[in-house]
Amino acid sequence: MKIIMLGAPGAGKGTQAQMIADKYNIPHISTGDIFRANIKNGTELGKKAKEYMDKGLLVPDELTVELLLDRVANEDCKDGYVLDGFPRTIPQADVLDAELTKLGDKVDFAVNVDVPDENIVRRMSGRRACLKCGATYHIEHIPPKQEGICDKCGSELVLRADDAPETVQNRLSVYHEQTQPLIDYYDKKGILRTVDGTKDMKDVFDAIVDILNA
Numbered sequence: 001m002k003i004i005m006l007g008a009p010g011a012g013k014g015t016q017a018q019m020i021a022d023k024y025n026i027p028h029i030s031t032g033d034i035f036r037a038n039i040k041n042g043t044e045l046g047k048k049a050k051e052y053m054d055k056g057l058l059v060p061d062e063l064t065v066e067l068l069l070d071r072v073a074n075e076d077c078k079d080g081y082v083l084d085g086f087p088r089t090i091p092q093a094d095v096l097d098a099e100l101t102k103l104g105d106k107v108d109f110a111v112n113v114d115v116p117d118e119n120i121v122r123r124m125s126g127r128r129a130c131l132k133c134g135a136t137y138h139i140e141h142i143p144p145k146q147e148g149i150c151d152k153c154g155s156e157l158v159l160r161a162d163d164a165p166e167t168v169q170n171r172l173s174v175y176h177e178q179t180q181p182l183i184d185y186y187d188k189k190g191i192l193r194t195v196d197g198t199k200d201m202k203d204v205f206d207a208i209v210d211i212l213n214a
Ligand code: ADP
Pocket: 008, 009, 010, 013, 014, 030, 031, 032, 033, 035, 052, 053, 056, 057, 058, 059, 060, 061, 064, 084, 085, 086, 087, 088, 089, 092, 162, 171
């Protein structure tokens, strides 16, 4: 099964993608996590990507597309995957579509996690991220068992630099301009499914499972 997660920054894509990955035993692929790992390791790609990420802008397609295609060509992706944060532009979606078509394959579902902008800024200021394993928490809604420590790998949790309120506003504008058109794009292909992302994490997940099992 090949699944794309759509939704504004902070809508809960990563949270749901991880739950899907665990339940269906497929990899959770987050381009944001891949970029953050590169920044942490000081790679050339990381240096380039950071310039854009810190401003709340998208990393250019040239730097993003090949990285993603390489990742999904990996052996562990042969039974499917859940993409979180890719595609974010129509050209990215077109490349993915062309690549899958070449392989006689396709995306099964684009799951749109719908959360209004008003809720987003509040969510982001409470987000805490593990840069080692990619797990995310929320200080009020989804706290880790021990404050500041990742339940999964024991690393320290951080507030992402790009989760500062001013940057979140930029990311929301970028989302509306460049990413939201993908909702129509996948609707036209007949694979768009929308869930109410303002509900509890567990309720959102139940709605997604109903869709995937239908
Ligand atoms: P969020 O969890 O808020 O949706 P991500 O972790 O997915 O954020 O992405 C963080 C940043 O990484 C984005 O603001 C953008 O700069 C960059 N990024 C991630 N995925 C992509 C992509 N597919 N295309 C361009 N930039 C990306």
